[in-house]
Amino acid sequence: MEERRPYSILVIDDDKSMRLSLVDLLEAAGWQVEAIARATLVAAKLDDNPPDVILSDIRMPGMTGLELLSSLDHASAPPLVLISAHGDIPMAVQAMRDGAYSFVEKPYEPRRLLSILTHAAEQNRMQQDNSRLKERLIRLSGLDRILLGQTAEIVSLRQDILDLAGTRATVLITGETGTGKELVAHALHDLGGDGQAPFLALNCAALSQDTFETEMFGIAGQSEGRLAKASGGTLFLDEICSCPAAVQAKLLRVLEDKQILPVGASSAIKAEFRVISATSEDVQDAVSAGRLRQDLLFRINTVVLGLPSLRHRRDDLMLLARHFLEHYAHVYELAVPKMSQDDMAALLAHDWPGNVRELRNVCERRVLAARRGGGSMARAIAADQQLDDVPGTLREAVAVFERELISKAIQAHEGRMDAAAEALGIGRRTLNEKIVKLGLDKGALL
Incomplete structure (x- = not known):
């Protein structure tokens, strides 16, 4: 087991005897101690090698402890504990309000001072470790490349993804076409734990109510449904507002019961998913228009991530x-x-x-x-x-050609969309988008 490195502290006090006394106490307790007489030297010390905690006197020439407190960037600076023989309760309260970790009056009780400093150092170490972990996750996941940018919205979005990745909360991703909704869904999945867990993306607009149960639930004794194969992973419901009403009801039942009943089976099987949905539409408009069930919306919108347009x-x-x-x-x-x-x-x-x-x-x-x-x-x-x-006749001719080519591929591969996409030389997502755009009914082709 790796030995924990000792806590480090920067002590600031213009009184030499008090400074040496504090150094002796802290070094005896196993701390790494650096002591200086002026608060004006702190900025350079923080740039070189920031300590886990700062302990500073209040009344000092040049810069007081309270002035030092106001000069620190509290988002990145170590916690500051103030110590003074001249402090009073109002000063202590104001110092805490201004961001001081704690306040100790002289003469101090050694065990109490060490306890306060240890807690401050522990808290700072934890925050620093969390920050380093998040930075490492960003590098490992490529979030800074997938969601490239430095605007406040994108920086906040990357942070939200890291915060949500380790949870099982349902997430609804909203944003215009082309903003990267599926990339965000994949990032939430990839950072969420087991990298080998399945990720099942369903283009809801392409789902057929006639074949949904056989394709998604499977047939008892014959085939395992896609939802069963994806259990334990993430179910990504893309373009949820375009899902047929009958399919919405079946999806809602799965999400509520967490069970799948294969066609022809007498008993259901358990199915656990992390559900992530996406839409380029206004969900409230879709609910008002009757295109999205409100009870389904309540199941998928625990957290809503809005992707900004370019x-x-x-x-x-x-x-x-x-x-x-x-x-x-x-x-x-x-x-x-x-x-x-x-x-x-x-x-x-x-x-x-x-x-x-x-x-x-x-x-x-x-x-x-x-x-x-x-x-x-x-x-x-x-x-x-x-x-x-482009003249309408040419666009229509291209659409007719694509419709015929895709229809034949779907029929030739008996509805196996991955195989059809491979035969056409396009990605599965592109094939789904073309099916929706061309108004093809996959169920009617088989």
């Missing part, structure tokens, strides 16, 4: 653009395109309706254009906008 975090725009340009330059083994004033102006002028996803695609197009020796951010952005100018 136009509401413009201070992060250049940081994100540089990140994506560097990423795709590495992918395509090209030099990173330089950002001109015109490029930056084009980025800032655009409204980014597709949010971070749109910016990522724009940056990829910019890198690909650089491969041909040209391109600009304005042209890369315009490529998206020009899609709206």
Whole structure:
């Protein structure tokens, strides 16, 4: 077992005999002690090697203990314990209100002073350990890369994810399309404990009430349902407001009872999930319109995380653009395109309706254009906008072609969506999105 390192303390007192007395007491108790005569020297000491706790006299020339207290950044500085022969109760109360950890009057009782200092050091160590752990988790999980940015909303969101990851609370993630809702869901799951636990993502808009029970609950003696396979992990309900009403009722029963009854089975099996949901819609509007059951909403919104749109975090725009340009330059083994004033102006002028996803695609197009020796951010952005100018007949022809191709793939693979997506050369999520966009009824195809 690793031996705990001794607590460290910075003692400040202009009275040499008192300073030496405190040093003797603390060193005898096993502390690492540094003693100085002036509070004006504290800032440099904190920059070099901050102690676990500071013990300071109040009445000193140059800077008093109370002035030292007001100069400290209480979010990062060690706890400050004040000691004085001239203190009174009102001074003690005010010092505590201003952020002092505790107040001790001279002559002090050695055991009481050591007890107060030990508690202060323990608390500070715990806070520092928690901070270091959270920073390590951010590095390990890539949260700072997944949720890149320094605006207050993004910094707060990263902190919320770390705070919630270790809980089993249901989380509802809201935000416009392209803001990264599934990335946040994965981060909550990945940081939540067992990295091998299953993560089941369901695009609720693509769920069919006719095949839901056989696909999700399974068939007794024949197949295990997807929900049973995911038990013990995370169930991610994407676009929950688009879930068919009949499916909502079946999902609600599973969430309430924590049981699954396979088709044809006489007894239910237990199913435990950490439920995370997401929607790009206003949930109250969906409830008012009858598209989302209110009792289901109450089951999934213990905690709500709102993801900011890109136009509401413009201070992060250049940081994100540089990140994506560097990423795709590495992918395509090209030099990173330089950002001109015109490029930056084009980025800032655009409204980014597709949010971070749109910016990522724009940056990829910019890198690909650089491969041909040209391109600009304005042209890369315009490529998206020009899609709206395509003649309707061409858009309709493309939709008909996609609808036919996807339908055949689903039929050929008997509804196995992973296999169909692989055959089409696209991701499972992309396939689900196309099914919804094209209005395909998977159940009717099988």
